[in-house]
Amino acid sequence: AVKGGITSVMAMPNTNPVPDCEETARMIFEKAEEQAVNRVFLYGSVTKGQKGKVLSDIKGMKPYIKALSDDGICLSDLSILKEGMYAAKEEELIICSHAEAKEYGVGPESEVKAVEREIELVKETGCKYHFCHLSTGESIKAVRRAINSGLDITSEVTPHHIFLCQSTMEKNGNYKMSPALRSFGDMRLTLSGLISGFVDMVATDHAPHTEEEKTGDYERIPNGIIGFETLIPLMYTGLVRTGKLTFEKMFDYLTYNPAKRFNLPAGRLKEGGIADFAVISPDNMHIYTKEEILSKSKNSPFIGTELFGMNMMTIVNGEVKYKGFQ
Template sequence: MSTLLKNGLVYIDGELHEEDLLIAGTKIKAIGFGLEADQPDEIIDLKGKLVAPGLVDIHEHYREPGFTYKETIKTGSAGAARGGFTTVCTMPNVDPVPDDVETFKKQVELNQKSSLVHLYQYAAITKDLTSDEVVDMEGLKEAGAFAFSNDGKGIQQAGTMYDAMKLAAKVGLPICEHVQDDSLYHKGVMNAGKRAEELGLPGILGVSESAQVARDLILAQETGVHYHVCHVSTKESVELVRLAKEYGINVTAEAAPHHLLLNEEDINGNNGYYKMNPPLRSVEDQAALIDGLLDGTIDLIATDHAPHSLEEKAGDMRKAAFGIIGNETAFACLYTKFVKSGAMDLELLLDLMSYQPAKLFGLDAGVLAPGKEADIAVFDLDHVETINEDDYLSKGRNTPFTGEEVYGMTALTFVSGKLVYKNKHLAD
């Protein structure tokens, strides 16, 4: 099967080109003009839509096995495809936790059986995500782990993190840390500050994140490990990462769309849809994250897609689960907020959501070129679409972005040359 994508705006090597792209089987065969001579089986006139490398998300939660009432691999990956993601990395906070070789292999088999997109699996850093027993990192790497994370749980003991970093450095894989010092966390539900006081809700101190970032950066310097900071949310954390890079520490960091798009002032009341971990921070923190993306301190954008049931997110923030979905709307929301306003170049946004995460984590993705896998996202930058709950393919509904009008929704998504998503509103 061959498909010719005609009249698109193709993103290649950091630049946009008005060219055509030919898919043959699972690969990109050619990019250029006059490709009709190959007599493709199908020709799709894109009418100027953006043709981008399939987006790469290194931080999602698919909840299977153990919590399939929240999400499954099939529904989560369908949502990812709708958002233009063709390569996704899933966190290990499922049941059973993939913290040994046998369990990890079973998880990978389940991923491959059920996913619509390419799926890479994190292994846990420690047994059961909460213990101080570091996993068999060498065995897990041989089983296919690309990185280690206890996401959702911060590693509390410095000695445990030091041992984990030494082992990860030895096997040559990253440690991706949910930075949270529980002794400073105080069981809060939103950012500690004036807005929390106005709502009468317990706050989460920013230092609960930045203090552990500081600790881990020193340990990373000592061990030489590739240390990655998940969902950075405070201005202090951004500055620590910036300083660490100046010192030559092997650190990378990600920002989540919700922390870039919202701050604590946007929380409209005691509403569980605004409860996430780390929480929406201050206006100043939000500005620091944006500056960090623009100057290269923060290396990439990752969604932290975290679906929950309606019951788990309803009502009082004190009782609601932490988490927000985002893989279906991330690109469109960010494009509308930052690119349409002129605050960020389209090329930078695409780089942060495709090439950069792939390069930094050694994933074969994020590039359009002849001979490469035909993992392609087509976005409509010119037409507005309302984010409608009825259109979600994820089981999750827990996002405050429902009802927003956005540009840049996905029109088509191809994974290994196969059309896995077509937007009924925008594809024609």
């Protein structure tokens, strides 16, 4: 993460053990405090073991987490989801949703249907809610209508959903993700939602897998791509250099907005504040290669892409944690 200029991450509860009670949440929190080179903030799982059956100990986890999620699992039992929403509201926590109703397959409809039914539950419970990695224009429109009606909802998109689509994808594991890449039209609508401010932030949905896992039978290949090292240069190259966003607005989406939403001690440089920042190279073009990827995983669809805005240095709490691209 620090190679990409990322000073803080929010870690999904897809660990072993799953943070679903006070004990495991505290253990993971303490380990992250001891070992991480950047700041790590935790999600707690909505349900025990992310099984979607029994609610986690949300009250017990609260001192160690910033939000709740069952990561890549869409809760199909709406009674459990509603129970989780009421518990989250009681503890003043946000639930973050991977909105993908599997009964509708993996196409655009699966996302839209999940978003629509979860909005209805937010309306009923009054909880704070966040939609992760939206990938369709209809989903973004539904969220915008909900916000306009007074609901406390935010959303995000990923670089791969605003820069890639089905017509640009190759049939290999580096292009397999969840939600899947959508049509050119949905890609344009998703990008438009970000530029117009209908979407609140950009996230990587970083999901590393080994090369072995990402090759072979396409149907059996796990979903997910890496995104830490390309987040800033993709946004800078595709949006700032093309005049679609200002430099300041880009960093609102990457830093200020998520920090504000999840109550993180980050997002702005100010006198006497925390010295977390990155230094990028705005004018030098760089071709992203597999060999330079610092992550143990190499599963990126952006290998071979010409990028500007590569990270040169990452400072966390006033200390240089990474120094690289010159």
